[in-house]
Amino acid sequence: MRSAETIVTTTDSPPSQTLQAFGVRTLLVGQRIDTKNLEQGSVLATSPLTIRAGARGKAVLFRYGVVVLFDVDPLEEVDFLTSLQRLVTEPVDPPEADELRVHLHPDSDDRVEHSGAIILSAPSPERLQVLADILGKNAVLDHYERRVAQVFDRIDPLAATLQSSGDFGSQGKELLQQIGGVLLTQQRMVGRVEVLDKPEVLWELPSLERFYLRLEDEYELRERSRILDRKLDLIARTSETLLDLMQNRRSMRVEWYIVVLILIEIVLSVIGMVMNSHP
Structure with a gap:
């Protein structure tokens, strides 16, 4: 070459x-x-x-x-x-x-x-395809692993804030946006990349399967995919918890608004009764 x-x-x-x-x-x-x-x-x-x-x-x-x-x-x-x-x-x-x-x-x-x-x-096309299949999956896993790590870096301080003050302030919405991107990543990985699937060329040339399996083991694709799946599952559950907390906080705020409106109505009614009793 x-x-x-x-x-x-x-x-x-x-x-x-x-x-x-x-x-x-x-x-x-x-x-x-x-x-x-x-x-x-x-x-x-x-x-x-x-x-x-x-x-x-x-x-x-x-x-x-x-x-x-x-x-x-x-x-x-x-x-x-x-x-x-x-x-x-x-x-x-x-x-x-x-x-x-x-x-x-x-x-x-x-x-x-x-x-x-x-x-x-x-350097036949079939051998290059087998090697490229592994390298392509490795590149995508690298990309997703970095994105997931960024979300985990955000989850730790948020959990500490919740523990100390019981509130997550403005961090919750930002984290939910980032989590949304990661969950979209999960959908793309499952729907497009097919990390654990073998390339079609192995059906035509089964003699290359041993080489493929050795490459797959060298880049630890299966282990990394399983770890990534567990992390994505944890992130999904974290997003559900955050949404529940945000919804509960909104519900409490609405309840307080209702209480305040009722008190205002009572005060206005009392004022009206007092004014009517003193013409």
């Missing part, structure tokens, strides 16, 4: 051999990519959509807003992302990016070494 470079082999590989490597960039560019209307480039594979990018690179695109670029140099990346903007909904600016290097070893199996290095026997 164009930007391949020779590097020293890791300790898991035979010492007499060298490996070639190319760069991989994973970018969360928005909430959604309209992949159906993507006309640029040459389509190499579908489900997920895989196209040519740059002179010799490849791009795998996911409708949940992630692009994985293989062997695309920085200038080509800028051009590619610019041409993609019209198809992106709710863009993330700047895109959230992560990068790594993948090593090529034609005489070896596809694998993840103990050091974390990723080895491919060939």
